[in-house]
Amino acid sequence: MQKNLEWEKGNMFSKRSVETDVLIKKLLKCAVSGTGIHEEFKCMLKQIAAFVRASVGSLLLLMDDGSLQFVAVYGGKEGIIGERLPPGSGIAGVVAESLRPIISNNPSEDERWAKEFAVSIGYIPENILAVPVMTGNKIVGVLEVLNKHGGFNKEDLKLISSVIPILSSVVEKVRLYYVNQKEIERLRALIDISLKLGGMLDLQTLLEGIMETAKEALDAEASSIFMIDKERNDLYFVAATGEKKESLKEIRVPWGKGIVGWVAEHGRTLYVPDVSKDERFYSKVDEKTKFITKSIIAVPLWKKSEIIGVAEVLNKKGGGTFTVEDITVFEAIAKHASIAIENASLYKELEDLFRNAIMLVVNAIEAKDPYTKGHTARVTKYSMLIARTFKMSAEQRRALELAALLHDVGKIGIPDSVLLKPGKLTEEEYALIKEHPSRGAKIMEPLKIPEVIEGILHHHEKYDGSGYPDGIKNGDIPFNARIIAVADAFDAMTTDRPYRKGLPLEEAIRRLKKDSGTHFDPEIVQAFLDVLEVRREEIIKTISS
Amino acid sequence: MQKNLEWEKGNMFSKRSVETDVLIKKLLKCAVSGTGIHEEFKCMLKQIAAFVRASVGSLLLLMDDGSLQFVAVYGGKEGIIGERLPPGSGIAGVVAESLRPIISNNPSEDERWAKEFAVSIGYIPENILAVPVMTGNKIVGVLEVLNKHGGFNKEDLKLISSVIPILSSVVEKVRLYYVNQKEIERLRALIDISLKLGGMLDLQTLLEGIMETAKEALDAEASSIFMIDKERNDLYFVAATGEKKESLKEIRVPWGKGIVGWVAEHGRTLYVPDVSKDERFYSKVDEKTKFITKSIIAVPLWKKSEIIGVAEVLNKKGGGTFTVEDITVFEAIAKHASIAIENASLYKELEDLFRNAIMLVVNAIEAKDPYTKGHTARVTKYSMLIARTFKMSAEQRRALELAALLHDVGKIGIPDSVLLKPGKLTEEEYALIKEHPSRGAKIMEPLKIPEVIEGILHHHEKYDGSGYPDGIKNGDIPFNARIIAVADAFDAMTTDRPYRKGLPLEEAIRRLKKDSGTHFDPEIVQAFLDVLEVRREEIIKTISS
Structure with a gap:
């Protein structure tokens, strides 16, 4: 049983009842408790759930990549705090995209319901009421109340809608905080990567380090680096991680062929979420390796203003897709990797020069x-x-x-x-x-x-x-x-x-x-x-x- | 005329009047306008100022280094948004440290008043009421109302205090957002520094690059790098920026002497806010350079687990003091610098080796x-x-x-x-x-x-x-x-x-x-x-x- 209800924007300043007035006071009290964001929201969720006689409440924030992140839970599994629903996924995802509330009184029969996610956290709700949390015309999150004896009705929706505005301002600020928090994590990880790669002066170790790092940072199944061979006019593998590592090493990709060829030619990042739908995909590599490529992000590697190679990550682990954030992270890694590669190359050139100078001396001895x-x-x-x-x-x-x-x-x-x-x-x-x-x-x-x-x-x-x-x-x-x-x-x-x-x-x-x-x-x-x-x-x- | 008033924590839920009730509603309306943080706070400041018949209002957030940052102004100079008052500085600074409100009806005669800051922004208020904004027991900011005809009184303080709780929750979240924002700026700057230094393989260029970078990032008057000379058992200048650059280069500091000697010996960061009060300060350098050192941050530079040198920044520009944040930033720069120095040193060693190998050949020719x-x-x-x-x-x-x-x-x-x-x-x-x-x-x-x-x-x-x-x-x-x-x-x-x-x-x-x-x-x-x-x-x- 699914319903799409007419969505009246709540307005606590005109239509609210005495009960909503009491609820607002309780919510404000939660807000000034000063015990931290989770507790504050939990307190609010408790009040709201009690208000409509639901036993569970949860609040999800819309993140910058379109996913919804759980920030607070009352009466349910607190372990999901920090977990994310992919964009458009589940009832909350549909609410966030349609900007309309949903009442679902039999979620396990509701195709919009994120069954896999529910199974993964081991929690099957009886019924759900989900409303978008807006500031102005902008969605900032989704509020869910769950498990009301007898199911939710239009009156519950009205009651909840009337207190959304009091939440929305706070939610937006917390959302901004979380978005920043996420960015800080990314930047810190990038700094660690930069320190790690910067310390590798041996070219082969470095290339392997770059690939390990990218694979890990993007949660990919495999990763590889191709370098451009100007003389032979093709690209060759120099480093690969993943199960098919060894077989990949013998493979060369003709100039202009494949995703890597395209990136080498155009000098731009390319994300292909489904290689089977992209003509540029060069299937010969998969044929040789028996690896099944599903998705690819490929980024160019530079030496000053010249493209010297291409790094790629293959298949998000767990069958998911790469996010915009993954692309940004990979591009940032490539920037640091490019500098480290340049240093390592210069070092290697000098090392060869030294070796050659020694050979001069050897030749001089033997010339005598x-x-x-x-x-x-x-x-x-x-x-x-x-x-x-x-x-x-x-x-x-x-x-x-x-x-x-x-x-x-x-x-x-x-x-x-x-x-x-x-x-x-x-x-x-x-x-x-x-x-x-x-x-x-x-x-x-x-x-x-x-x-x-x-x-x-x-x-x-x-x-x-x-x-x-x-x-x-x-x-x-x-x-x-x-x-x-x-x-x-x-x-x-x-x-x-x-x-x-x-x-x-x-x-x-x-x-x-x-x-x-x-x-x-x-x-x-x-x-x-x-x-x-x-x-x-x-x-x-x-x-x- | 200065007064220290008894500070009764406002509690809108028990004691509030009908007027405060109306004000709270107005503030909530501001909060859900969805027009952004500055506008939202400005709207609130306008309501609060009107409430006590003040013509100006401003809100300052307590940052993680103890400074107070202006985030919103109503009726006054909006140009100060983003500016910071150093910890304990000005009436707001005293409020933030004492956790007590202040009424100052003649600020230009009030020694607590930040005269220099007011002069720098060209704004002299007639009178000020400043209250701490708390969540729980924690201070998160300071609210100021200014310029009330006839001056502020205890009744104004009471009225304002009663609405502080409605502000505090929002302020705390915005504060957290700003703290993160600041951290993001720092990390991004650090990533840029890392990319810049990472690309310098010539040792002298690199050392100068490190110093320029540190000087700029910390807004210091000068900076320098000392390297350890193990054979001579002292430290010598290898790079210095600032006006006295040339004269600094000839100077050596005996082992264990001075701030740099201490840092080289102990391998720890040292911040000396006032060198005249620190026995470790080695005044001979200043005597030779005619530079007047006031404050120093000195950090060790590492090659793997061995200290190879010390980097220092001297005197915060504008006569201020370095902050905890400056120290953190400098330490992070030193970390990246250390890796870059190691790479450049290895490159230089190999270059010398190559040069020597060539000299072998030359010697071989001349031996004949x-x-x-x-x-x-x-x-x-x-x-x-x-x-x-x-x-x-x-x-x-x-x-x-x-x-x-x-x-x-x-x-x-x-x-x-x-x-x-x-x-x-x-x-x-x-x-x-x-x-x-x-x-x-x-x-x-x-x-x-x-x-x-x-x-x-x-x-x-x-x-x-x-x-x-x-x-x-x-x-x-x-x-x-x-x-x-x-x-x-x-x-x-x-x-x-x-x-x-x-x-x-x-x-x-x-x-x-x-x-x-x-x-x-x-x-x-x-x-x-x-x-x-x-x-x-x-x-x-x-x-x-």
């Missing part, structure tokens, strides 16, 4: 002595394989890599006549060769990384103290130097030199074992032997590279 | 040929001096510098027997020497900076096309290469070589002029000659360095 071509790369590879078996930080690994790449840098200053001499060296000449670790350390001084410098300086020390330049032994030899010593010796043994062929692998292993504990740190030899066992094929290939 | 010792540094210096006379971007300058530093890198692969040969070279040997630009370009390939590679490849081209390796001429020769060619030739002429002494400066200049237009780009020769004229002494020093 063609017989050692590839020696540096191999020693570095063996060193890094050994390092993997030890617990080392990323920074420590980086220092070892630099030390290995540059271990022979000191050879640059040694005359070709000595360095490249085919025959046997004189004692003096050998003394000059033996200078290369200390010359290298001196050359490397400006780098100011002690772990690199000592790795170079001591890579010809021996475990028993019989090496050079300082004759230090055991643990006194820096760890990096001990690793490079093993890698360096292994490469010298296994590769061809002008005066001899390289030794067979088994013979090199035998010699390593023999010299373990005298020349070499036994722990490192063992680590390398383990690596040799597991990666035998790979190492055989490296030897002949 | 001791006679060219210093040659690279001098050529680079001359090139950069020439570059200054042209309009070039920072990036272009950087590329030129790299090209100049590395112009002879290709000599690394040339055998010592040729490169260092004291006598005359055979044709074949000379051909080998002439390979160094192309060898250099090849070595530099991994750097992937075309401006650097072409600068190296073509630094032996001649303006008339008679150079090598490609024999290109005029504008076809890359700009960087034309600059390096002049710098390189000048250094070769002016320095000693194994087989001859360096030419006198005048002779070198004569030869440059002679070869201008044949070997060299005349525009660049002219630029260098101009530099030689202006910086003659400096260049003579460089030649013999």
